[in-house]
Amino acid sequence: MNDEVMRMMKKFRNILAVIAGLVIGSLVNMALIMISGKIIPLPEGIDNQTAEGLAAGIHLFEPKHFIFPFLAHALGTFVGAFLATKLSNPKSIIGSMIIGVLFLAGGISMVLQLPESPLWFNCVDLIFAYVPMVYIGYVLGRSK
Numbered sequence: 523m524n525d526e527v528m529r530m531m532k533k534f535r536n537i538l539a540v541i542a543g544l545v546i547g548s549l550v551n552m553a554l555i556m557i558s559g560k561i562i563p564l565p566e567g568i569d570n571q572t573a574e575g576l577a578a579g580i581h582l583f584e585p586k587h588f589i590f591p592f593l594a595h596a597l598g599t600f601v602g603a604f605l606a607t608k609l610s611n612p613k614s615i616i617g618s619m620i621i622g623v624l625f626l627a628g629g630i631s632m633v634l635q636l637p638e639s640p641l642w643f644n645c646v647d648l649i650f651a652y653v654p655m656v657y658i659g660y661v662l663g664r665s666k
Contacts, residue, residue, distance in 0.1 A: 532611065539609035540617045547602025547621060551594045558590030573635045580638045588643045595651035599625040603656040607663025615660050622656030 559570065565582035569575030599622060606617035629652060633644045 536610040536614075536617055539606045540620050542609055543602035543604075543606030543617065543621045544624060546605050547598040547600075547625065550601045551598030554590055554594035554597060558594070562586050562590060577636050577638050580636060583640075588640075592643070592647055592651055595625070595629055595647055596655050599652050600655040600659045603659030604663040605659075607660050612664035618656050618660040618663070621659075622652050625656075626652040 564570060564587065565579065565584075568579040568582065602621040602625065603618035606621050607615075610617045626648070629648055633639065633648065
């Protein structure tokens with residue numbers, strides 16, 4: 523095969539790796555959010571199926587109720603970055619960074635949708651659940 527075809531195949535593989543990382547990372551995120559209420563029950567009367575229902579009752583949340591959202595964001599990002607690195611060119615952090623930027627955008631979106639959420643949680647979540655997890659996922663993903 524000529525060099526042009528090889529470059530195109532590598533690019534295609536890298537794009538598929540990022541898509542796989544986004545899908546699997548999102549599934550990890552959703553799974554953790556879905557089981558969170560079974561492990562740490564929500565306060566009575568909270569409807570967490572909609573952003574409006576969550577916003578209406580978020581003042582009843584205790585710190586323990588924020589553990590699983592943080593874990594979902596951090597582990598979803600980590601798994602996505604790890605997978606993108608494993609499936610693509612492990613010398614390049616670009617695929618993992620794309621995962622991180624998109625997950626961080628989702629985190630910022632949630633902060634904007636839920637302005638009632640505590641500032642401490644927003645800070646911890648946005649600072650520690652995305653960029654550090656991308657880096658850790660990348661480092662572990664490229665090791666043999």
